Amino acid sequence: xxxxxxxxxxxxxxxxxxxxxxxxxxxxxxxxxxxxxxxxxxxxxxxxxxxxxxxxxxxxxxxxxxxxxxxxxxxxxxxxxxxxxxxxxxxxxxxxxxxxxxxxxxxxxxxxxxxxxxxxxxxxxxxxxxxxxxxxxxxxxxxxxxxxxxxxxxxxxxxxxxxxxxxxxxxxxxxxxxxxxxxxxxxxx
Numbered sequence: 086x087x088x089x090x091x092x093x094x095x096x097x098x099x100x101x102x103x104x105x106x107x108x109x110x111x112x113x114x115x116x117x118x119x120x121x122x123x124x125x126x127x128x129x130x131x132x133x134x135x136x137x138x139x140x141x142x143x144x145x146x147x148x149x150x151x152x153x154x155x156x157x158x159x160x161x162x163x164x165x166x167x168x169x170x171x172x173x174x175x176x177x178x179x180x181x182x183x184x185x186x187x188x189x190x191x192x193x194x195x196x197x198x199x200x201x202x203x204x205x206x207x208x209x210x211x212x213x214x215x216x217x218x219x220x221x222x223x224x225x226x227x228x229x230x231x232x233x234x235x236x237x238x239x240x241x242x243x244x245x246x247x248x249x250x251x252x253x254x255x256x257x258x259x260x261x262x263x264x265x266x267x268x269x270x271x272x273x274x
Contacts, residue, residue, distance in 0.1 A: 089252055094184030094201040097249035098208020101180040103216040103242035104159065105172070108183030108205070110152035111246035113145040116190070139186070160235050167213050180209025187249065212242070 101108035116139040138144055158164055165172060184205015189198035216238050224231045 090197075091204060093249045093252060094187050094204040095208040095211075096245040097183045097187055098180035098205035098210075099212035099215075100208075100242040100246035100249065101183050101205070102167075102176050102209035102212020102214075103238055103245075104152065104155050105167075105176045105179050106148065106152040106155045107242050107246050108180060108209075108249075109139075109186075110145075110148040111250045112183060112186055112190075113139045113148045115250035116140040117142070117145050156239050159239075160232055166217070168217055173210075173213055176209045176213050177206050180212070181206035184208065212245075216242075 097108045097111065100111065167173060167176060181202040182205070185198045185202030187205070188201020189195075220231070220234045220238055223229075223234045
């Protein structure tokens, strides 16, 4: 497994830990915009998840709406802590789901999906705890109101999700394939 293969579900999970709805919304937007490589035909469960569920206009709009609502609701004083048992478990589950779907959408087998789910859940834990504690520390140590740190956290979460769905695992394999082609030419010539 290359670095990009590990970083993508971890980043998507971290985004989900910071903003619970963001990981699935990012996947849905990416799938509806042709997140798969052109010319690659999906099959089985992976194709169903991409073609019928995540790229469905209704599902995409619903996920984007809930993510946008959460970005606003996070700033409200009545919003419970993400580290409470219920919200934390939901973030871990959603991070695992997003990471697993990301791994499965690459069509590299069940093992990749399971690894993606584990990395997504771990990333969600890191995002939830890290985001909360970093924001609290910055709020205490600066004269800036918490809403500015909340906006910075929003930007970080959106950036992590965008990275996870924009970068492909091909970045891990392309240098290796190029090196093999070079070796073949050396031995053939």
